Amino acid sequence: xxxxxxxxxRGLDLFHDMxxxxxxxxxxxxxxxxxxxxxxLITEGDHADFLHIVFSGxxxxxxxxxxxxxxxxxxxxxxxxxxxxxxxxxPYLMSxxxxxxxxxxxxxxxxxxxxxxxxxxxxxAVVTELAQxxxxxxxxxxxxxxRSSVERVANxxxxxxxQTGGALEFELQIEKRRLASLLGMTPENLSRAIKALRAYGxxxxxxxxxxxxxxxxxxxxxPSPLIDDSSA
Amino acid sequence: xxxxxxxxxRGLDLFHDMxxxxxxxxxxxxxxxxxxxxxxLITEGDHADFLHIVFSGxxxxxxxxxxxxxxxxxxxxxxxxxxxxxxxxxPYLMSxxxxxxxxxxxxxxxxxxxxxxxxxxxxxAVVTELAQxxxxxxxxxxxxxxRSSVERVANxxxxxxxQTGGALEFELQIEKRRLASLLGMTPENLSRAIKALRAYGxxxxxxxxxxxxxxxxxxxxxPSPLIDDSSA
DNA sequence: CCGGCCAATTGACAATTATCAAGCGCCTTG
DNA sequence: CAAGGCGCTTGATAATTGTCAATTGGCCGG
Numbered sequence: 001x002x003x004x005x006x007x008x009x010r011g012l013d014l015f016h017d018m019x020x021x022x023x024x025x026x027x028x029x030x031x032x033x034x035x036x037x038x039x040x041l042i043t044e045g046d047h048a049d050f051l052h053i054v055f056s057g058x059x060x061x062x063x064x065x066x067x068x069x070x071x072x073x074x075x076x077x078x079x080x081x082x083x084x085x086x087x088x089x090x091p092y093l094m095s096x097x098x099x100x101x102x103x104x105x106x107x108x109x110x111x112x113x114x115x116x117x118x119x120x121x122x123x124x125a126v127v128t129e130l131a132q133x134x135x136x137x138x139x140x141x142x143x144x145x146x147r148s149s150v151e152r153v154a155n156x157x158x159x160x161x162x163q164t165g166g167a168l169e170f171e172l173q174i175e176k177r178r179l180a181s182l183l184g185m186t187p188e189n190l191s192r193a194i195k196a197l198r199a200y201g202x203x204x205x206x207x208x209x210x211x212x213x214x215x216x217x218x219x220x221x222x223p224s225p226l227i228d229d230s231s232a
Numbered sequence: 233x234x235x236x237x238x239x240x241x242r243g244l245d246l247f248h249d250m251x252x253x254x255x256x257x258x259x260x261x262x263x264x265x266x267x268x269x270x271x272x273l274i275t276e277g278d279h280a281d282f283l284h285i286v287f288s289g290x291x292x293x294x295x296x297x298x299x300x301x302x303x304x305x306x307x308x309x310x311x312x313x314x315x316x317x318x319x320x321x322x323p324y325l326m327s328x329x330x331x332x333x334x335x336x337x338x339x340x341x342x343x344x345x346x347x348x349x350x351x352x353x354x355x356x357a358v359v360t361e362l363a364q365x366x367x368x369x370x371x372x373x374x375x376x377x378x379r380s381s382v383e384r385v386a387n388x389x390x391x392x393x394x395q396t397g398g399a400l401e402f403e404l405q406i407e408k409r410r411l412a413s414l415l416g417m418t419p420e421n422l423s424r425a426i427k428a429l430r431a432y433g434x435x436x437x438x439x440x441x442x443x444x445x446x447x448x449x450x451x452x453x454x455p456s457p458l459i460d461d462s463s464a
Numbered sequence: 465c466c467g468g469c470c471a472a473t474t475g476a477c478a479a480t481t482a483t484c485a486a487g488c489g490c491c492t493t494g
Numbered sequence: 495c496a497a498g499g500c501g502c503t504t505g506a507t508a509a510t511t512g513t514c515a516a517t518t519g520g521c522c523g524g
Contacts, residue, residue: 044458045457045458063374063377063378063458064378065374065378065379065454065456065458065459066378066379066454068378070374070377070378072370072373072374083363084362084363084366084367085367087359087360087363088360088363088364088367090367090464091457091458091464093367093370093371093374093458094370116356116359117356120352120355123352123355123356123359124348124349124355126359127319127348127355127358127359127362128319128320130316130359130362130363130366131315131316131319131320131362132320133366134316134362134365134366134369135316135317135320135322135325137366137369137370137373138304138325138326138369139325140373141304141369141372141373141376142295142297142302142304142325144373144376144377144416145295145302145376145416146295146296146297146298146300146302147297147298148510148511149510149511150510175471176471176472177471177472184376184377185511185512186511186512186513187471187472187473188472188473188474188511188512188513188514189510189511189512190472191472191473191474192473192474192511195473195474206472206520222297222298224297225277225323226276226277226295226297226323226325227297232322232323380480380481381480381481382480407501408501408502409501409502417481417482418481418482418483419501419502419503420481420482420483420484420502420503420504421480421481421482422502423502423503423504424481424503424504427503427504438490438502
């Protein structure tokens with residue numbers, strides 16, 4: 001652990017209000033490691049031995065069944081993942097692997113649960129974080145069940161547009177094959193969906209996206225805060 | 233509120249360990265009402281004014297977008313719903329309506345949050361409940377993204393089989409049209425999926441289901457605890 | 465600088481799923 | 495008991511999505 005890392009962790013909502021002594025206990029027990037890309041950090045079904053924090057790089061959460069695989073989420077710095085399994089002392093429901101070279105901090109689940117038991121501010125912060133995660137997954141489920149693949153892509157692009165502060169040109173921060181999986185479709189289907197969005201003024205070249213007619217795209221995509229707003 | 237209701241509520245994991253005084257505060261603020269079937273209790277987007285508890289009957293959680301509607305979950309007694317929105321003081325992401333005649337207890341969100349702030353045992357119980365909800369939605373997402381419609385139906389029936397304590401004959405506890413929506417398919421498609429499962433020894437007549445060759449069905453359905461186990 | 469690799473794209477085709485329309489059967493109600 | 499309504503089923507067809515194969519094009523290592 002580098003000395004400059006500690007305030008950054010402390011700054012996370014999850015740890016911000018907890019007792020200083022408890023925080024130090026957690027930090028003392030932590031492991032820090034830098035992983036190359038495409039390294040498996042955890043495997044679904046395994047026991048949740050660590051709460052992970054992505055410090056740099058990015059991590060993909062994915063799941064498998066019967067030889068198939070689907071991407072569930074991408075975790076970017078600085079945030080934690082698989083908090084629920086850690087707290088519940090349950091097996092991971094998702095696997096995780098680095099998408100790029102990443103620095104990961106690992107807090108032993110045992111220590112996290114110990115602090116959770118005695119630190120009330122931390123316990124409440126866990127609630128907020130879990131509620132956020134829960135609502136986020138509910139929104140994803142609505143996205144998948146209520147929208148066609150082209151509609152999902154259109155709304156994904158609009159979300160990128162907002163996350164970049166309203167830019168009409170931006171870069172995709174994710175490989176297309178992974179985006180396809182995240183949105184519940186095949187890479188081929190994503191390609192065709194992107195092509196279909198040309199009719200609404202969307203131009204995609206490689207990773208760069210340009211929205212030439214925002215109103216037209218929104219008219220088609222019909223974004224809803226109850227699905228697409230990441231904060232609400 | 234009937235006097236005999238109170239111990240039943242107290243028995244819920246969510247309220248079991250909380251301070252008696254705080255519990256009484258919550259109960260005093262509560263409303264109880266019996267609703268006929270098909271009554272809308274809450275509408276997505278509305279502000280979360282109440283935490284609801286289903287006491288008898290059943291409640292369907294559903295979501296709409298762009299004129300389409302999908303069933304998200306069925307809540308059966310005795311359990312709460314939309315805890316995350318209440319705690320976060322955020323808009324509901326789902327609507328809720330009674331499926332049958334139901335007794336509903338409503339705790340004002342304001343009171344719930346007040347008790348949440350001062351009762352540490354309650355705060356921790358909320359964590360457990362939210363972690364459970366979160367993991368449950370993750371499993372549903374995996375079910376939808378990784379399985380075909382026939383596979384989803386097969387695994388649904390196996391889950392019913394387990395929930396009834398291993399019975400090979402049981403009744404569907406849900407209308408087929410609603411089951412179809414829950415599983416992310418049309419009623420027509422569900423009909424055909426059920427027919428396709430005859431090949432694996434499943435006989436469905438109306439609401440009654442008989443599994444004649446469990447091994448064969450499992451071989452096809454390939455149930456996984458990381459998707460189908462409601463407790464894990 | 466070249467060669468090879470791999471992601472992305474494209475086309476042709478297949479499978480899955482949805483839609484539309486009609487009919488059946490059960491349940492309720494007058 | 496008859497009539498009507500509604501949910502379920504079935505068939506025909508259409509739309510969507512996935513699969514397979516081939517090609518393109520950018521990037522990296524030799």
